[in-house]
Amino acid sequence: MSISTKAFSEMGPAGQPRPAYRKLQDWLTTVPPAVLNRRREEADQIFRRRGITFAVYGDPSAAERLIPFDVIPRILAKSEWDLLSAGCIQRVKALNMFLADLYGPQEILKAGIIPPEEILGNPLFLKQAVGIRQPHGVHAHICGVDAVRVGPDEWYVLEDNLRTPSGVSYMLEDRSAMQRLFPELFRSHKVGAIHHYPDQLLENLRACAPAGVDDPTVAVLTPGSLNSAYFEHVFLASRMGVKLVEGGDLVVEGDKVYMRETGGLCQVHVIYRRIDDDYLDPEVFREDSVLGCKGLIRAARAGNLTLVNGLGNGIADDKSTYFHVPEVIRFYLGEEPIIHNVPTWRCRDPKQLSHVLAHLPELVVKEVAGSGGYGMLVGPTSTREQIAAFADKLKANPANYIAQPTLALSTCPTFVSSGVAPRHVDLRPYVLSGRTTTVVPGGLTRVALREGSLVVNSSQGGGTKDTWVLEEDPC
Amino acid sequence: MLTRIAGNCFWLARYLERCENNARLLRMAEAHTCLPESVDDPVGLWSTALEVGGTLDDYESRLGVLERSQVVRYMVLDRDNPSGILACMRALRDNARTARHLLTEQSWEAINESWLEAQQLDEARLADVGVEGIVVWTIQRCRLIRGCFEDLWRDALPHVLDLGAAVERADFTARILAEMVPPLLKHGMAVPDLCGPVCRRWRSLLIGLGMTETWRRERAQALEPVEVLRLILLHPTSPHSLLVNVRHMATAITGFAGADRGGRSLSIAHAFERQVMAADIPALCGEGLHTFLTALTTTTNRLGGEVNAEHFT
Structure with a gap:
């Protein structure tokens, strides 16, 4: 498979915009940069006032930092979205079946599709999750699929985030900001609505309550106000109209979970936890955790609590398992993947390692368990010394790394200090699973604001954009 | 005063x-x-x-x-x-x-x-x-x-202000319901598609009433027409619900006029509260809405006129 090395421009060349961008390009030619700048400042004020911030760990000056917001939307035509969303839904359906199988009968291992030692020997496979029943077989209720585009109809999935994917609050707040700043643009584009996301999420969480509970109580479990995504935890609890709890607010009695309320104990049936597995229950995982609550896993195992997302999902979105996702789709759904994986070399294999070492300047190398853009090498933008140093790390622990070709992420028009210029973007649509699997039309577009940069992570200087999915394809 | x-x-x-x-x-x-x-x-x-x-x-x-x-x-x-x-x-x-x-x-x-x-x-x-x-x-x-x-000061003035606010809110609630709800009920009583225009129109109603957050806090299920109407009309603590404002009217009249000097306006306020409490929400979603809302508007106007005649002239 060959992947284009030239970045695809989503808007198209000046004067010949692609259909979805025609009206936007016309508008951009009429709106002065001073107006865009003013609107960007207003957006900052809105985000600051609403407290839409995140924290960068290890940087005390960035306890409540704004993610830069780009005022130029990204636009996807209906047909483009139909392809991408179908691919994301297919993928998440298969991954949910995969997780249900791994923590159940393990048919895929018995069929020899994946070598059992790769799963059972992976520390992300949690024995503690075996036998916990997830209603409707849903383990990944919320999944953030990181996708990149390299051509008009060519998308690749970089990773499936099945544990505690964040960022959806930015997707929704970016839309609110755009509607306030540029309402006239919405009057000329039929932009698919996304504000029902929290309602859809709540409906799914309720649908996945333990069997026999007609009117379940849902809560969002946060590590607390110092967590980098605390704003999002507050946002989701508030938009769903459910309680935001910390570990200390919960108590388990008789294998049932309760919140301590002023009126007494109130049973909780579904917990959307934004705490990693390791910290969830000191009875089962880290004994020193003060973030979770003793007995949660016991309650889940007894069928009195649904944990969202499910326990041990890391085994399915691990970078070493990613390699197998196309086979997972074929095995469970009997379908060919709609969206492809990025070709991946697994450095645990000596042959593949030598290929990677020989081509480091062209490749992106990632830690298997890494995230946030940390601990990776982007070959084409690295110095010879950086590459040499990374090669040493790679040789010392090859199983800890995978390598992929450097993708030419597509570009979108972005308002930067020099004016409107193309910048590389990715996209994280949020796939929700309950009785059915759905995705709201849009997602979080992350944009690398530095010219030429391919690193879109907010912790590394990336920004966000509102993502528009048009309800009709332009003529 | x-x-x-x-x-x-x-x-x-x-x-x-x-x-x-x-x-x-x-x-x-x-x-x-x-x-x-x-x-x-x-x-x-x-x-x-x-x-x-x-x-x-x-x-x-x-x-x-x-x-x-x-x-x-x-x-x-x-x-x-x-x-x-x-x-x-x-x-x-x-x-x-x-x-x-x-x-x-x-x-x-x-x-x-x-x-x-x-x-x-x-x-x-x-x-x-x-x-x-x-x-x-x-x-x-x-x-x-x-x-x-x-x-x-906690004398008559805050009660008069409370009464004005409650009467205006009740009037506004009746007006917005009369305008927006009948066309919505034509789509039926079932929970509308979460991502469709009917659902969005119900949301618009909540935005107009300032009750979006009340709905989020109170809802136990999806946006169901009967429940939305129940919230708007009968929620016992939301400052924008009709019931809360009708109750404020009686409290306010008693507050500035005294319990034994509320006169006809106080009687109307009490009757108003009973009228709202008796609202049969499923029936309102059928044929009864127009009659109910007309009665609300009439009562609000009558109360305003009576308060003016009895206490403000």
């Missing part, structure tokens, strides 16, 4: 409430223009907003065609639109002036300053901050003024 001054304070509170209601109608109609269905329907909720404010006829006779930017100007800047933001600010300030000696300095200054700032509103400012900017400013000023009332 002089009856004349009490009457002015009653209207001060009504205009304060009307100003905020008008701002929320603006927000509702403007937010609707950003939805995909509005691209083919530019009139959208603008006529609804004017009808709820009772100004559609005035608008059409003076300005003609419903066009978004013209409606926005009318709802914000037109001094002759009695429900407009500028006109409401002026009316509430005029009423406050007659009772200035009863208000705290801070209350008066908050009102006067709001009026002074309102006079700075013009087309350029509107273009600069956008509709939502004006809405936010208006609601903040209204809330600031109300907050200052917390410092008033």
